[in-house]
Amino acid sequence: QSALTQPPSASGSPGQSVTISCTGTSSDVGGYNYVSWYQQHPGKAPKLIIYEVNKRPSGVPDRFSGSKSGKMASLTVSGLQGDDEASYYCSSYAGSDILWVFGGGTKLTVL
């Protein structure tokens, strides 16, 4: 069982927006602004797409955005494209004892 809770699946049609949630506790998501999101295509390594809740690394389209409210973080993918079909994982700093946790992942399907 993963430390952070994500829905196992999400879907949307091309051009639509989809939001994926990531629920933690006051010891991880709720306690720090160190939530990051990763995109993983089958057979490939994860790729950082959002860090520190809402920052995008260079080269990541602004169609990807992140936010946080309390113990829940969210990733929104706008203007869905076929290549967005992938698994998405949230993660968070979890304090000095546990240090780092991942969510279970959400498989995004572009209909």
Place this chain on the structure above:
Amino acid sequence: QLQLQESGPGLVKPSETLSLTCTVSGGSISSSNYYWGWIRQSPGKGLEWIGTVYSSRRTYYNPSLKSRVTMSVDTSRNQFSLKLTSVTAADTAVYYCARQGGDSIFDVVRLHYMDVWGKGTTVTVSS
């Protein structure tokens, strides 16, 4: 451009020790505010953080694996390594190494993200 490459045996026998190395190229493993981590992904499953090492050789491990994990860093070779003892079939996974941004305040480390990943190496535990 920073690149990471995992290497090591693809097959390990049960009860033996899994050993992997990550070679860093295009940058220094001694860069400040960067840490170096290992993450694994069991077949069809999600990501699991194994541990993190700093160039000062300070280590941080997932509590669930801590009794079996040892990580080290070799700054002269720009490499860091993972050893996992007493492996079972449950340790079969793709193992990734990654660079982690972070900081340390009053000797308390805070990890922020994993921004550069290796391609991963598959390790199977089987007799």
